[in-house]
Amino acid sequence: MKITFKSLPLCRENVRETVSKENVAELIDSLPLEEKTVLALYYAEELTVREIGAVLDIPESLVCQIGNQALGRLRTDVGQYG
Numbered sequence: 001m002k003i004t005f006k007s008l009p010l011c012r013e014n015v016r017e018t019v020s021k022e023n024v025a026e027l028i029d030s031l032p033l034e035e036k037t038v039l040a041l042y043y044a045e046e047l048t049v050r051e052i053g054a055v056l057d058i059p060e061s062l063v064c065q066i067g068n069q070a071l072g073r074l075r076t077d078v079g080q081y082g
Helices: 013-018 021-029 033-044 049-056 060-079
Strands: none
Touching: 021 033, 021 060, 033 049, 033 060, 049 060
Protein backbone atom coordinates (compact mmCIF):
# COMPACT_ATOMS: atom_id res chain seq x y z
CA MET A 1 0.00 0.00 0.00
CA LYS A 2 1.39 3.37 -1.00
CA ILE A 3 1.29 6.08 1.62
CA THR A 4 0.03 9.38 0.29
CA PHE A 5 1.19 12.72 1.59
CA LYS A 6 -2.34 13.44 2.80
CA SER A 7 -2.19 10.38 5.05
CA LEU A 8 0.84 11.68 6.92
CA PRO A 9 0.23 13.18 10.34
CA LEU A 10 2.18 16.20 9.11
CA CYS A 11 -0.85 17.19 7.06
CA ARG A 12 -3.49 17.35 9.73
CA GLU A 13 -5.27 20.68 9.77
CA ASN A 14 -4.12 21.63 13.27
CA VAL A 15 -0.52 20.94 12.34
CA ARG A 16 -0.71 22.87 9.08
CA GLU A 17 -1.68 25.94 11.06
CA THR A 18 1.33 25.76 13.37
CA VAL A 19 4.10 24.44 11.10
CA SER A 20 5.17 26.38 8.04
CA LYS A 21 6.61 24.84 4.90
CA GLU A 22 9.94 26.36 5.89
CA ASN A 23 9.80 24.60 9.26
CA VAL A 24 9.04 21.27 7.61
CA ALA A 25 11.87 21.82 5.12
CA GLU A 26 14.25 22.49 8.01
CA LEU A 27 13.08 19.37 9.82
CA ILE A 28 13.57 17.24 6.72
CA ASP A 29 16.99 18.80 6.15
CA SER A 30 17.99 17.83 9.70
CA LEU A 31 17.32 14.12 9.04
CA PRO A 32 20.24 11.75 8.49
CA LEU A 33 21.25 11.46 4.83
CA GLU A 34 19.84 7.95 4.31
CA GLU A 35 16.45 9.02 5.68
CA LYS A 36 16.34 12.16 3.51
CA THR A 37 17.32 10.07 0.51
CA VAL A 38 14.56 7.52 1.03
CA LEU A 39 11.93 10.23 1.55
CA ALA A 40 13.12 12.16 -1.51
CA LEU A 41 13.06 9.08 -3.72
CA TYR A 42 9.63 8.05 -2.46
CA TYR A 43 7.80 11.39 -2.33
CA ALA A 44 9.64 13.62 -4.81
CA GLU A 45 10.74 11.06 -7.38
CA GLU A 46 7.70 8.81 -6.75
CA LEU A 47 9.73 5.60 -6.79
CA THR A 48 8.27 2.44 -5.28
CA VAL A 49 9.86 0.74 -2.29
CA ARG A 50 11.18 -1.93 -4.65
CA GLU A 51 12.71 0.69 -6.94
CA ILE A 52 14.31 2.53 -4.03
CA GLY A 53 15.82 -0.73 -2.82
CA ALA A 54 17.29 -1.34 -6.25
CA VAL A 55 18.68 2.20 -6.52
CA LEU A 56 20.26 2.06 -3.06
CA ASP A 57 21.15 -1.65 -3.29
CA ILE A 58 19.37 -2.47 -0.05
CA PRO A 59 16.48 -4.83 0.78
CA GLU A 60 12.92 -3.51 0.53
CA SER A 61 12.44 -4.21 4.22
CA LEU A 62 15.30 -1.83 5.02
CA VAL A 63 13.78 0.84 2.77
CA CYS A 64 10.56 0.55 4.78
CA GLN A 65 12.44 0.65 8.07
CA ILE A 66 14.39 3.77 7.07
CA GLY A 67 11.24 5.48 5.77
CA ASN A 68 9.27 4.70 8.91
CA GLN A 69 12.14 5.89 11.08
CA ALA A 70 12.28 9.17 9.17
CA LEU A 71 8.52 9.70 9.44
CA GLY A 72 8.69 8.92 13.16
CA ARG A 73 11.36 11.57 13.64
CA LEU A 74 9.29 14.09 11.69
CA ARG A 75 6.16 13.31 13.70
CA THR A 76 8.09 13.84 16.92
CA ASP A 77 9.68 17.06 15.68
CA VAL A 78 6.41 18.46 14.32
CA GLY A 79 4.78 17.67 17.66
CA GLN A 80 7.15 20.13 19.28
CA TYR A 81 5.53 22.93 17.25
CA GLY A 82 2.03 22.04 18.36
